[in-house]
Amino acid sequence: xxxxxxxxxxxxxxxxxxxxxxxxxxxxxxxxxxxxxxxxxxxxxxxxxxxxxxxxxxxxxxxxxxxxxxxxxxxxxxxxxxxxxxxxxxxxxxxxxxxxxxxxxxxxxxxxxxxxxxxxxxxxxxxxxxxxxxxxxxxxxxxxxxxxxxxxxxxxxxxxxxxxx
Numbered sequence: 001x002x003x004x005x006x007x008x009x010x011x012x013x014x015x016x017x018x019x020x021x022x023x024x025x026x027x028x029x030x031x032x033x034x035x036x037x038x039x040x041x042x043x044x045x046x047x048x049x050x051x052x053x054x055x056x057x058x059x060x061x062x063x064x065x066x067x068x069x070x071x072x073x074x075x076x077x078x079x080x081x082x083x084x085x086x087x088x089x090x091x092x093x094x095x096x097x098x099x100x101x102x103x104x105x106x107x108x109x110x111x112x113x114x115x116x117x118x119x120x121x122x123x124x125x126x127x128x129x130x131x132x133x134x135x136x137x138x139x140x141x142x143x144x145x146x147x148x149x150x151x152x153x154x155x156x157x158x159x160x161x162x163x164x165x
Contacts, residue, residue, distance in 0.1 A: 031060060035134050035143045037089055043069040044110065046097055048078075048087055048134045050141060062087070064099060064108060064116075072113035078106055086135040089143075092128030100127065 031052040038045045047065040062078040078087075081101060088100040092107075098119070099106045105127070109115040132145040 030055060031083070033141045034065075035141050037131065037134075037143045039068075039110065043067065046089065046108075046110070048099070048141075048143075049075075050083075052083070058082070062101070064106070066108050066110055066113040066116075068110045068113060072110075074113040074116075076106070076108060076116040079104060084136055086133045088133050089131045090127040090129065091131055092123060092125060096128075097131075098123070098127050 031050060034047050034049040036042075036045045036047040045067050047067070049063045049065060050060045051063070052060045059080040060083055061080050063075055064078055065073065065075050067073040078099065079101060085101060090098040090100060092098060095111050096107065096109050099108070105119040105122075107115070107117055107119055107123075130146045132143055132147075134141070134143050136142070137144060
């Protein structure tokens with residue numbers, strides 16, 4: 001009968017586990033997440049995807065996925081940016097959207113999902129209506145609608161009243 005130590009080889013276990021621990025360490029800093037703004041349900045939406053392939057990279061690659069299914073869907077590359085950078089979403093007109101990242105802005109559309117361009121200057125009519133912001137909220141990349149950012153109006157019960165007098 002073989003000796004129990006030769007069957008289990010406990011001395012070799014740390015040597016085999018070391019590459020697995022190293023692999024987990026190298027992959028632990030990678031990020032691939034997204035958040036969506038639903039225009040008309042999940043089939044008509046704009047999604048921002050963030051990707052960081054290696055933990056040592058300081059920036060993340062941003063992409064936008066424009067979808068109006070089943071008619072069209074397309075992925076457009078935006079830019080690299082920091083992990084905590086907010087991306088504003090504006091709507092200057094029906095079916096047209098602007099993503100503003102710091103001083104840079106990109107325009108896209110959902111009619112054909114093909115139109116996409118970096119804006120070299122501010123649009124003549126302005127950016128339109130601010131719909132919300134893609135940003136990290138409590139550690140999760142999310143879309144925060146502009147209405148959710150506004151302070152709620154005080155209700156009649158919470159407003160101070162002056163006594164008649």
